[in-house]
Amino acid sequence: MSESLIRVSEIFGPTIQGEGALIGQPTVFVRTGGCDYRCSWCDTLHAVDSSYRHDWHPMDAAGIFAEVERLSGGTPLTVSLSGGNPAIQPLGGLILLGREKGYRFGLETQGSLAKDWFADLDVLTLSPKPPSSGMEPDWDAFQDCIAAAGANTRLALKIVIFNEADYAFAKDAVARHPDLPVYLQPGNHTPAAPAEDDTTIDMDGIMERMRWLIGKVSADRWFDATVLPQLHTLIWGNLKGV
Amino acid sequence: MSESLIRVSEIFGPTIQGEGALIGQPTVFVRTGGCDYRCSWCDTLHAVDSSYRHDWHPMDAAGIFAEVERLSGGTPLTVSLSGGNPAIQPLGGLILLGREKGYRFGLETQGSLAKDWFADLDVLTLSPKPPSSGMEPDWDAFQDCIAAAGANTRLALKIVIFNEADYAFAKDAVARHPDLPVYLQPGNHTPAAPAEDDTTIDMDGIMERMRWLIGKVSADRWFDATVLPQLHTLIWGNLKGV
Numbered sequence: 001m002s003e004s005l006i007r008v009s010e011i012f013g014p015t016i017q018g019e020g021a022l023i024g025q026p027t028v029f030v031r032t033g034g035c036d037y038r039c040s041w042c043d044t045l046h047a048v049d050s051s052y053r054h055d056w057h058p059m060d061a062a063g064i065f066a067e068v069e070r071l072s073g074g075t076p077l078t079v080s081l082s083g084g085n086p087a088i089q090p091l092g093g094l095i096l097l098g099r100e101k102g103y104r105f106g107l108e109t110q111g112s113l114a115k116d117w118f119a120d121l122d123v124l125t126l127s128p129k130p131p132s133s134g135m136e137p138d139w140d141a142f143q144d145c146i147a148a149a150g151a152n153t154r155l156a157l158k159i160v161i162f163n164e165a166d167y168a169f170a171k172d173a174v175a176r177h178p179d180l181p182v183y184l185q186p187g188n189h190t191p192a193a194p195a196e197d198d199t200t201i202d203m204d205g206i207m208e209r210m211r212w213l214i215g216k217v218s219a220d221r222w223f224d225a226t227v228l229p230q231l232h233t234l235i236w237g238n239l240k241g242v
Numbered sequence: 243m244s245e246s247l248i249r250v251s252e253i254f255g256p257t258i259q260g261e262g263a264l265i266g267q268p269t270v271f272v273r274t275g276g277c278d279y280r281c282s283w284c285d286t287l288h289a290v291d292s293s294y295r296h297d298w299h300p301m302d303a304a305g306i307f308a309e310v311e312r313l314s315g316g317t318p319l320t321v322s323l324s325g326g327n328p329a330i331q332p333l334g335g336l337i338l339l340g341r342e343k344g345y346r347f348g349l350e351t352q353g354s355l356a357k358d359w360f361a362d363l364d365v366l367t368l369s370p371k372p373p374s375s376g377m378e379p380d381w382d383a384f385q386d387c388i389a390a391a392g393a394n395t396r397l398a399l400k401i402v403i404f405n406e407a408d409y410a411f412a413k414d415a416v417a418r419h420p421d422l423p424v425y426l427q428p429g430n431h432t433p434a435a436p437a438e439d440d441t442t443i444d445m446d447g448i449m450e451r452m453r454w455l456i457g458k459v460s461a462d463r464w465f466d467a468t469v470l471p472q473l474h475t476l477i478w479g480n481l482k483g484v
Contacts, residue, residue, distance in 0.1 A: 013460070014459075014460035014463075014465070015456060015460065016456050016468075016469050023265065023266070023468075023470065024265070024425070024468040024469050024470040025465075025468050026456075026459055026460060026464070026465045026467065026469070072463065072465070073463050075463040075465060076465070077463075077465035078465075183266070207476070207477055210477050211477060211478075214257060214258050214268075214477075217256075217268055218255070218256040218257065218268060221256075221314065221315050221317040221319075222268070223256070223267075223268040223314070223317060223318070223319035223320075225268065226258075226265075226266040226267050227258050227266050227268075228265065228266040228473075229473070229476075231470075231471070234449070234471075234476060235449055235452050235453060235456075236453075
């Protein structure tokens with residue numbers, strides 16, 4: 001595969017951004033294939049596990065942006081770059097191409113890999129993975145991501161929380177990066193469901209963790225945290241393409 | 243009742259703000275009693291209908307703020323002033339008292355009554371009522387609210403949408419006030435439930451309207467709208483005090 005080609009798992013929208021700093025805002029998603037992590041509760045395995053690699057299409061920036069323009073009818077909006085870990089892919093050219101036409105770009109990554117083109121994003125969401133994921137953050141690489149984003153990219157910290165250990169991890173992450181606005185998101189135990197007809201979700205579990213998280217944050221007077229569920233999961237389940 | 247006394251329906255929290263511009267942020271609610279509107283689908287009748295007036299307590303600013311401080315453990319946060327229509331009440335003193343201690347204030351009102359002290363708020367959410375409410379907005383009074391807020395108060399437009407007529411109303415409201423960020427919120431048909439044990443909600447209806455609204459906004463390329471449900475309703479139903 002040429003170095004300038006991007007491995008695309010799916011492009012879909014417009015829909016709303018379901019989580020974090022841009023929750024509720026209309027967006028088109030560009031989901032790339034491939035990830036350097038294997039989180040135990042990954043909800044997008046179809047963009048992570050290499051057994052799905054035959055569903056990932058190598059596309060160049062012009063081809064991806066043409067599809068974004070088609071879906072959005074040529075009206076600029078925020079494009080959400082997601083994965084997998086989209087930082088693996090050469091997305092700099094796509095971002096420049098879109099910005100020329102007035103599109104904005106948000107990207108979410110675990111913060112394991114810094115890229116110069118983070119500076120061209122509007123919003124960079126860094127989502128270090130908590131203990132329940134089975135992964136271990138590399139805080140030096142994380143710091144490199146913040147440095148790469150620079151002064152013109154809005155930063156947000158988003159942490160998925162399943163349990164007390166994850167909550168303690170979130171507190172530690174915020175202590176390391178007190179200047180970043182933090183979004184806490186209750187974990188979702190629903191198995192990843194690439195099947196188009198699987199809308200069964202762990203709604204009770206998500207809501208129970210939501211109530212628990214709000215209680216924790218309130219008791220700790222952690223008033224600069226924002227607590228938000230994944231809206232898309234509540235609205236559509238783990239369905240793909242919405 | 244003295245002119246400086248505030249009619250309080252309930253003070254509760256910390257919990258999260260469930261809707262609009264501050265969604266997910268920890269807050270203490272001060273809900274005042276009394277309203278100049280009677281929306282057909284009102285979900286807080288216990289703070290609107292005068293048959294509940296014996297549950298409303300006249301309190302002064304110091305008494306209310308003492309309770310806010312107690313609930314928040316003296317750690318500043320955003321206080322949500324809600325109702326009923328809180329603009330009816332003399333809240334200017336409470337806001338000044340809180341700001342001295344580092345607290346911030348958000349207020350939501352239909353925009354029927356402008357007050358000088360809107361300028362001391364951090365966020366003023368104006369929620370003009372759509373046709374399904376049975377009410378008619380007074381756009382002159384609405385404009386007075388914007389003027390009263392001035393340059394230092396962040397403004398947001400929030401519109402509840404049940405149907406096509408409400409959606410058209412939202413488009414008209416935005417055409418009148420193109421500079422305001424707009425939040426569209428699917429209507430909630432759940433009957434107001436002041437009873438503490440009623441957690442039955444119209445979840446399917448809310449989610450159906452959420453999907454419909456996202457589809458409308460996408461088809462119309464209305465990409466600067468933000469579409470958000472009432473999170474507190476999804477989490478707790480129409481329970482009071484959360």
